[in-house]
Amino acid sequence: MDCYTANWNPLGEETFYRKLELYSMEWGLREDLRDCVVAAAPYGGPIALLRNSRRDKTPSARPLLEIYSASGLLLASVPWKSGRLVHLGWTAGEDLLCIQEDGTVLVYNLFCEFKRHFSMGNEVLQNHVLEAQVFHTEFGTGVAILTGALRFSLATNIDDLKLRRLPEVPGLQKPPPCWAVLSQDRVTVVLLAVGQELFLLDNTSCSVVSPPGLSPSAGPFLHMAVSFTHRHLALFCDSGTVWMGTASLKEKFCEFNTGIRSPPKQMVWCTRPRSRQRAVVLAWERQLMVVGNSSECIRFVLDEDSHLVPELDGVRILSRSSHEFLHEIPEASQEIFRIASMAPGALLLEAQKEYEKESQKADEYLREIREQQLLPEAVGQCIEAAGYEHEPETQKSLLRAASFGKCFLDRFPPEGFVRMCQDLRVLNAIRDYQIGIPLTFTQYKQLTIEVLLDRLVLRRLYPLAIRICEFLRLPEIQGVSRILAHWACYKVQQKDKSDEEVAQAINQKLGDTAGISYSDIATRAYDCGRAELAIKMQKKPTTNYPNLSVPPNPTVPVPVPVPVPVPVPVYTVVLHLKNELNRGSFFMTLQNQPVALSLYRQRIEGRVAALQNALDEFYKAKNDFAAKATEEQIKLLRLQRHLQEELDKPYLDLSLHDTVHTLILDGHHKRAEQLYRDFRIPDKRYWWLKINALATRGDWEEMEKFSKSKKSPIGYLPFVEVAVKHHNRYEAKKYAPRVPPEQRVKAFVLVGDLEQAAEAAIERKNEAEMSLVLARCSAATDGAVAEKLNRARAQLLKK
Numbered sequence: 001m002d003c004y005t006a007n008w009n010p011l012g013e014e015t016f017y018r019k020l021e022l023y024s025m026e027w028g029l030r031e032d033l034r035d036c037v038v039a040a041a042p043y044g045g046p047i048a049l050l051r052n053s054r055r056d057k058t059p060s061a062r063p064l065l066e067i068y069s070a071s072g073l074l075l076a077s078v079p080w081k082s083g084r085l086v087h088l089g090w091t092a093g094e095d096l097l098c099i100q101e102d103g104t105v106l107v108y109n110l111f112c113e114f115k116r117h118f119s120m121g122n123e124v125l126q127n128h129v130l131e132a133q134v135f136h137t138e139f140g141t142g143v144a145i146l147t148g149a150l151r152f153s154l155a156t157n158i159d160d161l162k163l164r165r166l167p168e169v170p171g172l173q174k175p176p177p178c179w180a181v182l183s184q185d186r187v188t189v190v191l192l193a194v195g196q197e198l199f200l201l202d203n204t205s206c207s208v209v210s211p212p213g214l215s216p217s218a219g220p221f222l223h224m225a226v227s228f229t230h231r232h233l234a235l236f237c238d239s240g241t242v243w244m245g246t247a248s249l250k251e252k253f254c255e256f257n258t259g260i261r262s263p264p265k266q267m268v269w270c271t272r273p274r275s276r277q278r279a280v281v282l283a284w285e286r287q288l289m290v291v292g293n294s295s296e297c298i299r300f301v302l303d304e305d306s307h308l309v310p311e312l313d314g315v316r317i318l319s320r321s322s323h324e325f326l327h328e329i330p331e332a333s334q335e336i337f338r339i340a341s342m343a344p345g346a347l348l349l350e351a352q353k354e355y356e357k358e359s360q361k362a363d364e365y366l367r368e369i370r371e372q373q374l375l376p377e378a379v380g381q382c383i384e385a386a387g388y389e390h391e392p393e394t395q396k397s398l399l400r401a402a403s404f405g406k407c408f409l410d411r412f413p414p415e416g417f418v419r420m421c422q423d424l425r426v427l428n429a430i431r432d433y434q435i436g437i438p439l440t441f442t443q444y445k446q447l448t449i450e451v452l453l454d455r456l457v458l459r460r461l462y463p464l465a466i467r468i469c470e471f472l473r474l475p476e477i478q479g480v481s482r483i484l485a486h487w488a489c490y491k492v493q494q495k496d497k498s499d500e501e502v503a504q505a506i507n508q509k510l511g512d513t514a515g516i517s518y519s520d521i522a523t524r525a526y527d528c529g530r531a532e533l534a535i536k537m538q539k540k541p542t543t544n545y546p547n548l549s550v551p552p553n554p555t556v557p558v559p560v561p562v563p564v565p566v567p568v569p570v571y572t573v574v575l576h577l578k579n580e581l582n583r584g585s586f587f588m589t590l591q592n593q594p595v596a597l598s599l600y601r602q603r604i605e606g607r608v609a610a611l612q613n614a615l616d617e618f619y620k621a622k623n624d625f626a627a628k629a630t631e632e633q634i635k636l637l638r639l640q641r642h643l644q645e646e647l648d649k650p651y652l653d654l655s656l657h658d659t660v661h662t663l664i665l666d667g668h669h670k671r672a673e674q675l676y677r678d679f680r681i682p683d684k685r686y687w688w689l690k691i692n693a694l695a696t697r698g699d700w701e702e703m704e705k706f707s708k709s710k711k712s713p714i715g716y717l718p719f720v721e722v723a724v725k726h727h728n729r730y731e732a733k734k735y736a737p738r739v740p741p742e743q744r745v746k747a748f749v750l751v752g753d754l755e756q757a758a759e760a761a762i763e764r765k766n767e768a769e770m771s772l773v774l775a776r777c778s779a780a781t782d783g784a785v786a787e788k789l790n791r792a793r794a795q796l797l798k799k
Contacts (some may be wrong), residue, residue, distance in 0.1 A: 004337045004394075008329060012294035013426070015268070015277040016329040019300065022316070022431075022438045023323040025072035032305040033318065038135075039088035039096070040230070040309040040318060043447050044070050044438040045455075046110055047318065048088050048096050050080060062197075067096065067112055069436030070316075070323060075459075076112035089134025091158070093361055094458055095633060099132040108456055121163050124153055135181040137188060137230070144181050144190060150174075152201060154181070156279040166190060169692040177263075178223050182247050184229045189305050191233075192223035198249075211235060213252035214243050225280065227269040228312050234280045242291055244278055251277050254293035260284065268310040272328045273442065274698055281315050281326065283308055289318070310521060313442040325390075325438065332384040332727075334400070344374035345381030345401075354403040366408065377727060379405040383420050384727075387441035389721070390431070395424050426468055435461065448666070449474075453483065462487045481493045481515035488516070492525040492533055499533040506537075527751060660686070664693035669702075682711040695722040700731045701727075707735065715740060719746045745769040749776055756783050762792045770796075 008016040029049075035145055037050040047068045063085075066077040084101040091097060091107075095115065098106040103124030107115045119125065120143065127148040133646035135142050138446075140157035147153065150173075152166040169176075172194060179192035190201040191209075198221065201210045211233075219238030226233055226247060233247040240261045245252040264282040270290060271278050279292035284307060290298040302319075309316035314327030335343035351365035369375050379402045386398035400422065406412050427444055431453070437455065442451065449472065456465040469479030471649075480793040488506045490498075497505075510516055578586055590597040635636040660681065663672040674685045694703040707719055716738040723732035729751050736747040736756070741764060748757035754776055759771035770789050 005339060009290075009298045010632075011277065011279060011290060011292050011296065011298055014334075015275075015279075015576045016334060017279070017326060018291055018300055018329055019326045020320055020322050022390075023433060023436070025066050025319070025323050027074065027320075029073035029320045031319070033307045034128055034305050037088050037092060038307045038315060038318070039069075040307070040316065041090035041094055042309070043063065043443050043600045044311075044316075044436075045090060046070065047073060048090070050088065063152040065098075065108075065112060067108075067110060069459075070438050071436030072323065073436055075110055080230060082106060086129045087132035089132075089143075090135055091134075093141075094455060097134055097141075097143065097158070098144065099129060099134075099145075101128050103129055103145065105451055107158075113253075118158065118161055120153055120155070121165075122149070123147065123149070123165065127151075127547060128634070131179075131788050133181055135183075136184045138268045139188075142181070142188065146175060146179070152179075152190050152192075153191070154188065164203060164710055167204065167206045169199050169201070169206055175419065178221060180224050180226045180233075181429065182226060182233070184248060193223065193224065194237075195220045203516065209241050209249050210425040211245055211249050211252065213255070215239075215255060216243060218243065221349070222263040223267050225267040225269060226273065228310050229273075232269060232278060234267060236282070242280060243278060243280070244293070249403075249609055256291040256297065258282065258289060258291065258297070260289075267306045268308045268315055270310075270315045270326060272313045274332065274700060275328060279327060279328070281308060284561075285425075288326075298538070299630055300788070311440075311443065312446055316438075323438070325440075327440075328413065330385070332360045332381050333388050336385050342652055343381065344372070344378030345368050345385065346373075348378040348382055348405045349401040350399065352397075354402040355404060365403050369405075370408065375405055375409055379409065379412060380416070381726060383392060384418055386424065386582055387420055390440075392428055394425075395428075403585070425471065430456070431469070433461075435727070448477070453479070461489060461772055474511070481513050484510055484513060485516045485520065485521050488521045489524040492521060492530060492537075493528050498537065501532060503536040560579070585659035661689050661693045664690055667697070667699075667718075687712060688718065691722050693720055695726045695728075698726070700728065701733070704734065707738075715743070717743045717747055724750045749773060754782055754785050758789050762789070765796055767793060767796055 005016075006019045007020070007194060009018065010016050013215045029051075031051050035051065035684065038047070040047045045480055047070065049066045049068070050063050051066070057460075063080040064077055067075045082098070082100060083099055083104065086101055087097075087099040089097045089099070094110060096108040096110075096112075098108065100106070103120035104117055105120065106117045109115055120129070124145055124147050129145050130148055130150075131146040133144045135144060140159055141155040142154060142157060144154040145150065148368060151168060154162050154166065154609060155163050169192065173261070176192040176194055179190060182189050182191055187202060191601045192199050192201070198209050198211070200207050214235075214237075217239060217592050218241045221235050221237055223236035224234065231247055232253070233249065235243045237243070240258045242256045242258060243252065244254050244256075246745045265285050266283045268281050269279070270281045277292055279290055282289045284301070285305075285346075286302045288300040288302055290300075296662065304319045304321065307318040309318065314325055317324040323633075332345065335341060336345040336349055338346070347365045347369050351369070352364045354360075354362035354365065357451070357796070382398045382402035386395045386402070389398065399417070402417060406414070406417065421443065423444065425448070427439060427441065429435070430439060437452075439452070453465050453468065456468070465483045466480055469483065472479075473567075474480075488510060491502055491506055494502065499506070505522065518537050522534040525531075525537055528533040539756065565639055577589060581589065592602060597653060638706075644679065660672045660676065663669075672690070681689075689702060690706060694700075694706065703719070703723075707716065712719075716735045717740075719735040720732045723729070723735070733753065736751050736753065738746070739747040741760070744760040745757050745764070745766070748754070748760060749772060753775055757773045757776075759769075761773050770793050774786060774789050776782075
């Protein structure tokens with residue numbers, strides 16, 4: 001901690017970057033990374049390599065496809081027996097895409113197990129693939145191809161394959177030096193460079209575009225990079241100039257001359273979400289350079305060949321011996337650890353250290369914070385900064401400081417502190433070398449706990465996933481039950497165990513755990529050619545099963561949608577009739593079948609009871625919304641109005657509001673607005689919910705759009721208060737001038753603009769407001785403001 005800032009590198013006056021080691025790689029690479037085809041999945045994902053056989057490099061030796069964890073542990077490997085590989089890439093669900101020269105795309109899972117393949121079309125087959133890129137948009141994972149005929153083809157979603165052939169580029173005689181896929185207004189386009197011209201290809205046209213403000217002497221374009229969020233674009237020119245701006249090519253951020261004319265091997269963005277600093281990382285053979293909107297740059301020496309992996313909030317750097325993370329130091333960490341910092345968080349950290357030493361300086365630091373009424377801000381800074389730290393000891397130190405500060409506050413909400421402790425326990429567990437998922441706190445929040453659990457399941461880390469569910473107290477159906485069901489489906493695929501052993505193991509582990517579909521397990525067993533095992537799963541009792549499509553009667557076999565040689569259960573016939581017949585014919589048929597009618601009645605009663613239980617659990621959990629609002633919860637809320645009449649169940653506003661708040665936190669604004677309309681949430685309440693959620697999420701851009709969407713029913717002072725509460729006075733200042741005159745003094749005081757506050761108080765000739773501003777003035781820094789206020793007060797008293 002004493003040398004905490006030793007690896008900080010300044011970029012401009014207020015921004016620092018640091019490079020920290022995530023893992024020491026022990027994957028035993030003999031080749032340089034430049035001799036391999038490399039692809040690393042984002043969000044701390046796995047690394048795929050295609051390289052020659054380890055034994056020798058003779059022409060007859062087959063290349064080897066290997067998949068490693070981010071810590072360098074081998075997950076799986078397989079000899080490459082297919083055609084010539086052009087590109088490797090990862091889907092959002094961590095499947096590996098292997099794009100071949102003939103346009104065939106092979107899909108493998110994390111363990112090099114083949115899943116499926118698809119083709120990019122006959123034209124690609126005839127002309128071959130020259131270059132390819134895998135990209136991600138809101139539609140899913142896409143693939144873009146440049147063919148030997150110098151034409152582009154792309155599919156925006158490989159799970160719903162629709163191939164598009166883009167228009168021809170006039171005068172294109174050879175492959176362009178650089179091109180990229182952009183996503184603009186829900187439309188996927190290709191941007192390519194030909195000399196000093198840029199062409200934009202959409203579905204129907206090819207248009208020439210130019211970056212605004214680019215120096216005339218910049219020269220031809222040699223490299224381009226799109227940011228992780230597809231919002232920003234960087235261009236590297238022949239003169240060594242880097243142009244940075246918006247991906248729409250409507251705004252220029254800055255321009256920097258690197259002094260190196262040869263094109264970099266890689267160029268990627270390195271920017272934190274909502275940061276005012278925009279930076280790009282360029283990698284040459286033995287040099288790494290970080291450039292941004294500053295006249296200076298940061299240079300790192302590379303000891304060995306490296307590969308850059310862009311992330312949401314930084315860049316991962318892979319080499320034969322190490323795995324590092326380069327990122328911008330978050331503001332909270334800067335405030336606390338900057339040398340000679342007098343920020344409230346820094347003082348609180350020092351106070352806690354002195355308290356442990358039993359020194360009276362602890363009281364002095366604490367008194368200084370409390371006199372400025374900044375103790376809540378100090379605690380919040382320490383909690384926030386703890387989330388950005390990778391070292392557990394630093395995390396503990398900051399959380400101890402936050403806990404120490406909380407003791408002197410009467411009404412500090414504990415939820416943020418508790419949630420941060422939980423999040424860090426989870427992050428430290430998955431960052432372990434044996435697990436190898438180096439997620440940052442920012443990435444973790446963007447990814448969500450549900451997706452993280454899915455990724456642990458994909459890696460077959462079932463015990464860890466279950467422990468996390470139990471630690472976070474997730475609902476069983478979303479957590480433990482779902483993971484156990486995945487484990488059971490994996491278990492039936494193991495060929496080295498007999499049917500009896502597998503069935504017994506599944507029965508012992510699952511028992512009567514709620515929320516597990518034995519039908520799905522039986523289906524998976526049958527698909528694996530284990531019909532006898534499928535029958536054993538089919539005959540499993542289903543007591544306490546909450547899935548509404550399964551009968552509550554424990555004597556009825558589980559319906560299996562596969563042709564296993566067993567008698568068809570009665571209720572399977574009932575369901576089939578219900579789907580095939582109209583309502584009248586269906587009930588007439590049931591009248592003549594007493595057994596079937598009884599089973600159907602039991603199912604309806606079971607559905608109502610299950611819904612009632614689900615609602616009860618949902619209401620009981622209304623004060624614990626750590627888990628995200630899922631689709632099932634939304635459907636449950638929409639069902640409340642109907643159930644209120646039939647089941648006489650009271651409606652609780654608190655649960656609804658918490659759900660709206662959580663949806664906005666997750667960025668699901670349209671769904672939140674739907675609930676707002678459907679349940680007639682009062683305008684004032686909805687605006688409060690939305691601005692609080694947006695501030696918690698840190699989505700200040702969306703908050704500004706929302707404030708301008710229509711006249712605020714709650715005014716604009718709440719916007720100021722919420723921004724200040726979340727330690728963002730820069731954003732709060734935007735709303736202060738829009739506050740009504742009678743509240744404007746308070747707004748300017750909140751944002752710390754005492755001069756404007758004084759002007760507003762004098763203009764209103766309000767002595768109480770003048771006194772409020774005077775009380776905040778410091779003799780050292782605000783003497784002129786205080787003198788102005790005193791003169792105004794004196795004139796007011798004379799009258």
